Amino acid sequence: MQNQDEINRLTALVQLLLDEAKEQGASAAEAGLSIENGLSVTARMGDVETIEHHCDQGLGVTVYIGQRKGSASTNDLSETSIKETVTAALSFARYANEDAYAGLPEPSWLATEFPDLDLYHPWTLTADQAINMAIACEDAARSYHADITNSEGASVNTHQGIRVLGNSLGFLHGYASTRHSMSCSVLGQRGDSMQRDYWYSVAREASKLEPGPEIGRKAAERTIRRLEGRKLSTRQCPVLYAAEVASGLLGSLIGAISGGNLYRKSSFLLDMLDQPIFPEFIHIHEQPYLSGALGSASFDAEGVVTRTRDIVADGILKSYVLGTYSARKLGMQSTGNAGGVHNLTLDSGDDDFNGMLARLGTGLLVTELMGQGVNMVTGDYSRGASGFWVENGVIQYPVEEITIAGNLKHMFKNIVAVGNDVDYRGNIRTGSILIERMSIAGE
Known part of the structure; x- marks a missing residue:
């Protein structure tokens, strides 16, 4: 995703929703929008088991009519869908009971500064590269000891997404983040004793993941030491x-x-x-x-x-x-x-x-x-x-x-x-x- 351009686009959609809520009669409103894409690959017994490309998006809105609250959500980000989602949330609010504690946060509680927390590190990983990494991870586990007899597989995952949050008090902010992981799970058997164990690594930045073969060896070592x-x-x-x-x-x-x-x-x-x-x-x-x-x-x-x-x-x-x-x-x-x-x-x-x-x-x-x-x-x-x-x-x-x-x-x-x-x-x-x-x- 084009990082800042996409944040700006999604922020504009949230503002559109908040404006629509006010126009339809909400006394207050808040909305959250997220969009995510990524790649997940699993290899088992040396072969590819699954390859999944993810592309998800969702928009949720909560509206208030006084102390009555209604919520609705959609994964369609068109202008027509946004209007319909607001209408649905308001219809729920009109039938809700009043709750003296419901409502948006106090304005003084809201964040006003947004430092860069270094959360966004996209990984330009192809499916072939992910497959090779997963197989190398599992191979290290399977070759660790003769008592490793089976495998539940090794997985490589990469995800990047944008989250935008806004409310009718003037709060509106979006940011991008990434999350990458690698894992392995294997089974061992010695006589009548059978065990499984696993290991994984997760980080915002791919370079900070543990090496795949090391993850595999740890998974195997943990499995072997549990036998008997x-x-x-x-x-x-x-x-x-x-x-x-x-x-x-x-x-x-x-x-x-x-x-x-x-x-x-x-x-x-x-x-x-x-x-x-x-x-x-x-x-x-x-x-x-x-x-x-x-x-x-x-x-x-x-x-x-x-x-x-x-x-x-x-x-x-x-x-x-x-x-x-x-x-x-x-x-x-x-x-x-x-x-x-x-x-x-x-x-x-x-x-x-x-x-x-x-x-x-x-x-x-x-x-x-x-x-x-x-x-x-x-x-x-x-x-x-x-x-x-x-x-x-x-x-x-x-x-x-x-x-x-x-x-x-x-x-x-x-x-x-x-x-x-x-x-x-x-x-x-x-x-x-x-x-x-x-x-x-x-x-």
Whole structure:
């Protein structure tokens, strides 16, 4: 796509929609438009399995008649379709109940500055090139060890898109971004033991992806080391969450302090603002302006400015995660989190992964979690898990078919250390997390 010309064209379409909403009688309106294209290739067992070219677009509008709200969407960006979409949204609004908390953000909350966050790095990748990369990635995995017996394939993906957001308060801004990834998943078998594992890399800029053969080797290595897993007897012990699964703990924190769960009183962290919920060394914060990071943004899904801010400092909960509606329900101000957090970061300690194993001593290293066993109301936590049993800081053997359980309040309080082996492949950035003690349900 021609970057700035396309942004200008789409911005003009959003302005047209806002003008149309006003003309049709809306007291306020907001609209979001996105367009994306890309290429996805998957190779399996040395052959091409799928080649997909993507080209998607969509336009959504929300209109208000006083405190009544209606929404509609379309993927047709013609002027006629825009008018019809506005008409549909207004017809829904006329039948909606009034909601005292509905409406656009306060004008003072909206972003007014839009720094270049280095989010756009298009990859001129042909299908043939992507095929060769995927095959090389999978070949590295399949040739790693004789016990690698099958493959779920390797994939190469590249996407670029433009997002434009505007509202009738005068906010109107668009920007381009890219996202590229490569992944591989293989199966291994030794006797009656069969396992699968994977690895992937993702970045805004293709040059920052891990090399394909390295991704394949990691996928194979992770698969091989899981073979001949054992069960554990039921016990209590320290648990070390590997960095790639530790982000789930922070995801549960964000769920508990998000506006919807708070105003519905369905959170185990209700009324815990300015209270200690972690050890004093824990610092969790948002960094929305990191250059080229996957979660960077200067405004949220409502146009509210994002801010570099503490969520937890010295172990104390300093802020909730709010959009406009939930903020009004709680009598507070939006934190710029409509649509989620932005580069949520848990500060690391001094230990690398081996140092964290030494801190663990004897206990469980968790590398994979299964199921959705988190009760957001009570904080009760129970997940299927697999990983490795560790003794004296040294991995002894793989374990499988176990369940780890606890309560998130206690788990948060009993974090012993955070590793500096940070996983940067998502919007939540954390190293491995060591918890003093959890229950293990096994044989």
